[in-house]
Amino acid sequence: MLTKRIIACLDVDGGRVVKGVQFENLRDAGDPAELAKAHSASGADEIVLLDISAAHERRATLLDTVRRAARQLFIPFTVGGGIRTLEDAAAVFSAGADKISINSAALADPTVITRIAERFGSQAVVVAIDAKRSEDSSHWEAFTLGGRESSGRDAIAWAQEAEDCGAGEILLTSMDRDGTGSGFDCELTRTVADSVRIPVIASGGAGGAKHFVEVFREGHADAALAASIFHYGFSRLADLKREIGSQGIPVRWPC
C-alpha cells in the first residue's frame, strides 16, 4: 500500500540549519549534511532543504551545502529557496537534488514551472505555497518572498494553476500554524488536496503524532513535513512513525 510520507525539513540560513517560529526569531540547529543523514537513518521518507534567506537576499542556493548533504542521501531530496530560473534549477539538480521547490519565482511567472518540468520532468518540480487565512477568514492568500508579502492570489486557485503548469507536487505551508506546534491546518490542507490531482505535502504546525494522524485522515494530505519537532530531540522520527502507524495510518516502518 502507498504509505503516507513523513518529511524532515531543514531550514537553512548561511549554511546552518535554523528554525523560526512563524518565520522569525531564528535559532541555530546544526549542520545540514549531518542532520539530513541522521534524519534519513531514523526513518525520514524524504528530506527537504529550504534556503530561507535566499528569496529576499537574492543569493544563489547554497550549492555546496546541497552537494555535501546529497552525497550520503539515498532517499528523495528536495531543495528550495531562491530558485528563479531553469538555470538555477539545473545547478541545484547537478549538485544532487532530486526535486526543486519553487515559490516566489513561480508566482511572479508561472511559466518557469513549465520550463523546469519540460526539462527535468514534473516529478522534479514541487511548487511551495505559503498560505495565510485572509483577514475576513473567507479564503487563504498565497504569500511570496518568504511570507513577507501577499501575492493577492487565492491559494486554492494558485495550486490548481500550478498543477496545470506542470507541478508534480504541492508543498503547502500554513503560515498561521507554522512553528506553533498546535497542529496542521487540516481545513486548508483538505481544501487544496481535494482541488488538485497531484500529491499535497502539508506543512506548518506539527507538534506531535496526533497532528500527523489528523492531517492524513481529515486533511487528506499525501505527506506531511515538519522541521523543529525533529531538531531538538523533541520527538524521534522513528518513535513518531511507530506511533502514527499504530493508529492505522500506512507508513514506511520498519524501513
Added chain:
Amino acid sequence: MIAIVDYGAGNLVSVKKALDWLGQEFAITSAPADVAKASKIVLPGVGHFASTAALARSGLQDAIANAIEIGTPFLGICVGMQWMFERSQESRETSGLGLLQGECERFPASVKSPHVGWNQLEVNPSSRLLRGVPSASFVYFTHSFRAPVAETMVACCEYGGRFSAAVERDHVFGVQFHPEKSGEIGLKILNNFCGL
C-alpha cells in the same frame, strides 16, 4: 565498466551517486560505441516517454539492442523500464524497444496521479535482481504511467490495481521504482545488478 546511458532526459546525478557509493566503475555516456563495449548497461529515465525517442535518433537504441543480444546485462529504471515494452499511452508516436510485450498505461482516475512515495513490493523469490529483498519491502516510486502485469514480472505493486514494479528475463532487468532513492533496499538491488 558500467555504462549509464545519458540521452538528455532528466537528472542522472542520483544514479551516479549510488554507484559511487557502491564503489563501482562506471561512465556516463551518450556514445553508442561506449554502450557497445560496456560490461553492463543502466538506462535511467525520469520524465516523459517521448524523451526516449532520442535513443532511436542517436543510435543508442541499436547499440543497446545489440549489447543485449550478445548477453550484456541491462537495467532500465522508471521510464527506462517502460521503454523495454512495446509502447506507452503517454506518447503514441514513440516506440519502445519491444523486448517485452505490452503497453504502459495511465493510472485509473480512482487514484491520485502521479503515484508518488514509498510503496511495497510483492517479490518473486526466484528473482536474481531482487535477491535478499523480502516481500513487503518499501521502495520509492514517482510515475504517472505504469507497465502492465507481464509474464516477466518479478515484483508486483498495488496502486489503483496491480502493476509490474520489476521485470526480469535472463540478463535483462527493469524497475519502475527508483533504487537509487530507495534507501538500503534500493542500494542492495543496485548492488545485485552490479554483481551479476
